[in-house]
Amino acid sequence: MIELVELHQSETWFGSHSRLYDSLDSSSVQKGTDSKGKSIMQRAHVHEIGHLLCLGHVDEGKPHCPLANTNSSACYGVSDQDKIL
Numbered sequence: 001m002i003e004l005v006e007l008h009q010s011e012t013w014f015g016s017h018s019r020l021y022d023s024l025d026s027s028s029v030q031k032g033t034d035s036k037g038k039s040i041m042q043r044a045h046v047h048e049i050g051h052l053l054c055l056g057h058v059d060e061g062k063p064h065c066p067l068a069n070t071n072s073s074a075c076y077g078v079s080d081q082d083k084i085l
């Protein structure tokens, strides 16, 4: 069971994690752009389910992803292919 926080309509960001989602997590949100300027979209609940399956961020273990902070933006991927994961 995963707990859910119902956000007030004035709240736009919560900071969900693998065991606590918010009511906006199933919405598609732009997380960045690729090298051609195309939007990279993400649904947070899908990302967090990956963590429940013990998956890390795509670039964890690579030199540009700091071991002390695997939530650093570099750990989410730097190549177009990795950014969409």
Ligand SMILES: [Zn+2]
Pocket (backbone or CB within 6 Å): 047, 051, 057
């Ligand atoms: Zn994550």
